[in-house]
Amino acid sequence: MASGTALLYDEEMTRYQLLWDYPACKIESPERLTVSHEALQTTGLSGRCVSLPVRQATEDEILLAHSQEYLESVKKTPSMSLEELVTFTQQYGDVYFHPNIYHCAKLAIGATLQLVDAVMTGKVRNGMALVRPPGHHSQRSLASGFCVFNNVAIAALYAKKHFNVRRVLIVDWDIHHGQGLQYCFEEDSEVLYFSWHRYEHQRFWPNLRESDFDAVGKGKGAGFNINLPWNKVGMGNSDYLSVFFHVLLPIAYEFNPELVLVSAGFDSAIGDPEGHMCATPDIFGHLTHLLMSLASGRLCAILEGGYNLTSLAQSVCQTVQTLLGDPPSRISGLSSPCQSALESIHCVRGAHQQYWTCLKYADVGPQLEASTKCPRLEGVIGEADEEGTQAEEAQKEGEIKEIAWPEPPSRMAPPVRTGVVLPTGLEDHVPASCLRVTTIPLTSTEAAKGLSDPADPKLKDDKVLQSLGGVSSLLEKIEKKEVRNGLAVVPDLSLAVAFGVQQALTSFTDRVLLVFLGSNPPIELQEDGRVMLIQFCCTEQLETKSKFYIPVCLKKQSPSDVPGFLYAVLTLLLPLAYGYDPGMILAATRERDGVGLAAWAQLIGLLQGLAQGHTLALLLQGAEEVTVKATAASLLGEPTPTLGPLGVPLLENVKAVEKQRQRLQAHWGLLKAADEDHLRATCGHTEDEYSGVLP
Ligand code: X5A
Ligand code: ZN
Numbered sequence: 001m002a003s004g005t006a007l008l009y010d011e012e013m014t015r016y017q018l019l020w021d022y023p024a025c026k027i028e029s030p031e032r033l034t035v036s037h038e039a040l041q042t043t044g045l046s047g048r049c050v051s052l053p054v055r056q057a058t059e060d061e062i063l064l065a066h067s068q069e070y071l072e073s074v075k076k077t078p079s080m081s082l083e084e085l086v087t088f089t090q091q092y093g094d095v096y097f098h099p100n101i102y103h104c105a106k107l108a109i110g111a112t113l114q115l116v117d118a119v120m121t122g123k124v125r126n127g128m129a130l131v132r133p134p135g136h137h138s139q140r141s142l143a144s145g146f147c148v149f150n151n152v153a154i155a156a157l158y159a160k161k162h163f164n165v166r167r168v169l170i171v172d173w174d175i176h177h178g179q180g181l182q183y184c185f186e187e188d189s190e191v192l193y194f195s196w197h198r199y200e201h202q203r204f205w206p207n208l209r210e211s212d213f214d215a216v217g218k219g220k221g222a223g224f225n226i227n228l229p230w231n232k233v234g235m236g237n238s239d240y241l242s243v244f245f246h247v248l249l250p251i252a253y254e255f256n257p258e259l260v261l262v263s264a265g266f267d268s269a270i271g272d273p274e275g276h277m278c279a280t281p282d283i284f285g286h287l288t289h290l291l292m293s294l295a296s297g298r299l300c301a302i303l304e305g306g307y308n309l310t311s312l313a314q315s316v317c318q319t320v321q322t323l324l325g326d327p328p329s330r331i332s333g334l335s336s337p338c339q340s341a342l343e344s345i346h347c348v349r350g351a352h353q354q355y356w357t358c359l360k361y362a363d364v365g366p367q368l369e370a371s372t373k374c375p376r377l378e379g380v381i382g383e384a385d386e387e388g389t390q391a392e393e394a395q396k397e398g399e400i401k402e403i404a405w406p407e408p409p410s411r412m413a414p415p416v417r418t419g420v421v422l423p424t425g426l427e428d429h430v431p432a433s434c435l436r437v438t439t440i441p442l443t444s445t446e447a448a449k450g451l452s453d454p455a456d457p458k459l460k461d462d463k464v465l466q467s468l469g470g471v472s473s474l475l476e477k478i479e480k481k482e483v484r485n486g487l488a489v490v491p492d493l494s495l496a497v498a499f500g501v502q503q504a505l506t507s508f509t510d511r512v513l514l515v516f517l518g519s520n521p522p523i524e525l526q527e528d529g530r531v532m533l534i535q536f537c538c539t540e541q542l543e544t545k546s547k548f549y550i551p552v553c554l555k556k557q558s559p560s561d562v563p564g565f566l567y568a569v570l571t572l573l574l575p576l577a578y579g580y581d582p583g584m585i586l587a588a589t590r591e592r593d594g595v596g597l598a599a600w601a602q603l604i605g606l607l608q609g610l611a612q613g614h615t616l617a618l619l620l621q622g623a624e625e626v627t628v629k630a631t632a633a634s635l636l637g638e639p640t641p642t643l644g645p646l647g648v649p650l651l652e653n654v655k656a657v658e659k660q661r662q663r664l665q666a667h668w669g670l671l672k673a674a675d676e677d678h679l680r681a682t683c684g685h686t687e688d689e690y691s692g693v694l695p
Helices: 031-042 068-075 082-090 101-120 151-163 179-185 237-255 283-291 309-323 339-352 390-396 444-448 462-479 493-507 562-580 597-607 625-635 651-664 676-683 687-691
Strands: 005-008 050-052 126-129 168-172 191-198 225-230 259-264 299-303 418-421 485-490 512-517 531-537 549-553 584-589 615-620
Touching: 005 101, 005 309, 031 309, 050 101, 068 101, 101 126, 101 151, 101 259, 101 299, 126 309, 151 168, 151 179, 151 259, 151 299, 168 179, 168 237, 179 191, 179 225, 191 237, 225 237, 225 339, 237 283, 237 339, 237 562, 259 283, 283 299, 283 309, 299 309, 418 462, 418 625, 444 462, 462 485, 462 493, 462 615, 485 493, 485 625, 493 512, 493 584, 493 615, 512 562, 512 597, 531 562, 549 562, 549 651, 562 597, 562 651, 584 597, 597 615, 597 625, 615 625
Parallel strands: 005 050, 005 126, 126 299, 168 191, 168 259, 191 225, 259 299, 418 485, 485 615, 512 531, 512 584, 531 549, 584 615
Antiparallel strands: none
């Protein structure tokens, strides 16, 4: 199994800069790279990466995405005079040339391809390339937006050619639309391109009609181009995560990529003079983590934009630290995405509904003409929005010079990450890197503390007391940060869960998320919000009004409804869990009721993005060896095996998930994927009618 994180950097790429007065290009400076690299050094992150040499791209590699004529003309730039460079530059938009930029552009591609090579050959699991110039705006015969050659486009074509990769996912989280990437792959069904970008109904650069949500790809590439336009500035963590939960991740899992390329621009982070967004640098740790569950963890992040040096450096560190396997920091204060974000999410889901099974039955409402849903500016472009956000208004008046945000909290990982308490015989089935925790049985008085029935006769059973001692030591080790997470196989699941929840609540957190697979809830839930219980089962549960108890009944499909389960995890469980922001997670199951092994492993992997990776997994004695093994592997952060091509989910399972999402949306805003007010206003449906749209 591939391990390790590659870092590609060469100081040479700092050796070009803007040589004349050109305000639009001032922000693209050599310091962008030096501050990012220095931050990785001072935090000790670069020392933990595998440093790989950068090389120059060959002409053939450049020609994968560019025309011979364009290459020939760029090739002449090193010998041009300043005057000639200015003239040469003028045929393009928002880009500048320098005698050394051709050299750097070849290094930028070379670094990107070295990274792809290392990941595809299994030399490392993932990695990041810190490069200049960026690439995603450049086109076949065109430089644009600080970009000379399209690093990521070349990487995707290279992976297809040299490694026979049949499905590449490109996630472009830069705040500008990578139109170069879109043009390159819009007819290609083997490359799924996703981009979110500041758009403001075409008022924002590059002001293209085809950056809107209804550009879905062409010919056989229809459905493989996903544009999520931001029509307001000030988008934040909740908006970004919602797009991942309700648009990108469901489609990405269905696409089942073999390789993930991230056009990692950080101008989408707070403080950026181009983006004017509010998402904090730590969100990139989460975006990265969520993508690491795809393609068996094969992920290459390639720097694009990012112009606030502080925000950029912090965001780069968050990304690399997550690639290295450290748990992302907790994100508090998540709520509903804003109205404008919901509108965009709604629109893009509608535009892609016909291409992706995961959206087929979703609440995207009746098909409407694109223009009636999201009015686009007709005529004049590049004009300021009449009603700018507060931030923009304030900035116009010079009130805000610098936006401030707290530095992301440090997130050091404990040296041993997974503690295990296993009956003899099972111990050989988990990797040697797990810490075998020796346990002292509890006395029945200790065990009775906090249990709803202190007189439970099971508390006399030695085996039970022994296992509760195990749960207790694991939690203690998690609290002391000796381990990050733990796994115990126990003879009585309900008791272990009840005890574990109680101990976690008394010792180190005020919110526990309990994810339970099975029919009888292991604990009685209070409505005080200290525990959220998400239960997956195959039998109908009683109706509930609780916002902390979420039963999801998924009917079995032989062998199991993987797409239905995954749909529930991505669009229901993750939004709830992120909104709840637990300090500890308990994941418990008797026999993985109706949930396939790979799907369970994915769930455990995804949950590691929450609660700083503090998960206690509890399995009932008798659980198959493979379950124990897969659970331990996921807890250790090993790449999760892919789920393979997803079939069609059972309709009634999708309905069951939708039912819970509808019920809980008012409490947990991250569940929202549609702008209901807007929908109602536009098509004149009432709420009742609207819920009738569901199959
Ligand atoms: C890579 C990147 C931005 C170009 C902005 C032009 N380019 N106004 O972020
Ligand atoms: Zn950008």
